[in-house]
Amino acid sequence: MTRLEDAARADALAWAEARGWAHDGERDAITKTFRFKDFAQAFGWMTRIAIVADKMDHHPEWANVYNRVEVTLVTHDANGLTELDMTLARAMEDAAA
Ligand SMILES: C[C@H](O)[C@H](O)[C@H]1CNC2=NC(N)=NC(=O)C2=N1
DSSP: OOOOOHHHHHHHHHHHHTTTOEEETTTTEEEEEEEOSSHHHHHHHHHHHHHHHHHHTOOOEEEEETTEEEEEEOBGGGTBOOHHHHHHHHHHHHHHO
16 A cells, blocks of 8 residues: 555545544654543444454554543555555544544
């Protein structure tokens, strides 16, 4: 998987930033803190995403504290954003909606 070209990255970031993601330019990664009602909701969401991520063989960097999940998406093999990150971001948004 190759890094997004500049135009595709701009489109992807516009979509992501509209949903509360930030771009970490140093890593060419996107980050977002998801907030849920409580720990059960947060961990349930993480469980659903873990199954999707493992099927994709593409895994988030994330940390959970009670009802919060801090997420970073980046493709390690590509040293930046790829379509895999955007597919996983969409799955996260859909599952949190
Ligand atoms: C061997 C395995 O396919 C790779 O290590 C996969 C696993 N999950 C991954 N997840 C992410 N985010 N980036 C990767 O480059 C990556 N590579």
